[in-house]
Amino acid sequence: MLVYGRNVALEMLKNPKKVQKVILQQGFDDKKIISFVQDAKIPVLMKSKKEMDRLAEGLHQGIILYVRDYQYYTLEDVLKKNPTFIVMLDHIEDPHNFGAIIRTCEAAGVDAIIIPKDRQVQVNGTVMKTSVGTLEQMKIVQVSNLASTIDFLKENGFWVVGTALENSVDYRDVDYSGKIVLIIGNEGSGISKLVRKKCDFIAKIPMYGTTNSLNASVASGIMIYEVIRNRK
Numbered sequence: 001m002l003v004y005g006r007n008v009a010l011e012m013l014k015n016p017k018k019v020q021k022v023i024l025q026q027g028f029d030d031k032k033i034i035s036f037v038q039d040a041k042i043p044v045l046m047k048s049k050k051e052m053d054r055l056a057e058g059l060h061q062g063i064i065l066y067v068r069d070y071q072y073y074t075l076e077d078v079l080k081k082n083p084t085f086i087v088m089l090d091h092i093e094d095p096h097n098f099g100a101i102i103r104t105c106e107a108a109g110v111d112a113i114i115i116p117k118d119r120q121v122q123v124n125g126t127v128m129k130t131s132v133g134t135l136e137q138m139k140i141v142q143v144s145n146l147a148s149t150i151d152f153l154k155e156n157g158f159w160v161v162g163t164a165l166e167n168s169v170d171y172r173d174v175d176y177s178g179k180i181v182l183i184i185g186n187e188g189s190g191i192s193k194l195v196r197k198k199c200d201f202i203a204k205i206p207m208y209g210t211t212n213s214l215n216a217s218v219a220s221g222i223m224i225y226e227v228i229r230n231r232k
Helices: 004-010 031-038 049-055 075-079 097-108 125-130 146-155 193-198 214-228
Strands: 002-004 020-025 044-047 063-067 085-090 112-116 138-144 158-163 179-185 201-204
Touching: 002 004, 002 125, 004 031, 004 063, 020 031, 020 049, 044 049, 075 138, 085 097, 085 146, 085 214, 097 112, 097 125, 097 214, 112 146, 146 158, 146 193, 158 193, 158 214, 179 214
Parallel strands: 020 044, 085 112, 085 179, 112 138, 158 179, 158 201
Antiparallel strands: 002 063, 020 063
16 A cells, blocks of 8 residues: 655654555655664665656655555454444545544544445545554454444444434434444435434534535544543
8 A cells, every 4th residue: 555745654654564665756855754764674766756746646745655554453353442432434435534534533532433345435545644644543443234233332332323414413412421333424425324223313513504514524523522522
């Protein structure tokens, strides 16, 4: 997997065993990054800006890293740690939204993120770059079926809170004191009908302007920190 950009490179180089190769643009002069690379004895290739631009899908800032693919956790691994707050994503498609949600989850101390294997953006270079290195500290579980996973989590004592505007209650009126699974829906269609039926509560963030919905990552941040606030 390719990741690029100086901030994410600095985070990845803190655990250099995951970095297989580094490509630097000719004239690259970030002494701190160069020192990390040299100390870790990571193979380096030098390329022109034109060659770098062909490799990267976005702003690379003169550095591209070849890193090992993300290793997903199993739900059993996560449950062994007695989690109390899990975020489930119901088919998020935008890698920038996914990366931003990962960053928020890590900052808030969320125990794990659950994603489906199909029709959901997976961990890739864009997700890693957007998460600004926090991906390495976040447990992400990949499952085949969200509905059956919800059933399993309920059997393990979790209450499930979905998010939608219709037939829902104000997100501030929900009790988040127990073990919580917070479900964030797809950017366009929200949570699916089957997933909605599995929820114990459906919460909404009130809209006071002309906009009728929020970006998925923004809504996630508001909901996640409301859960955290209720636990203090």
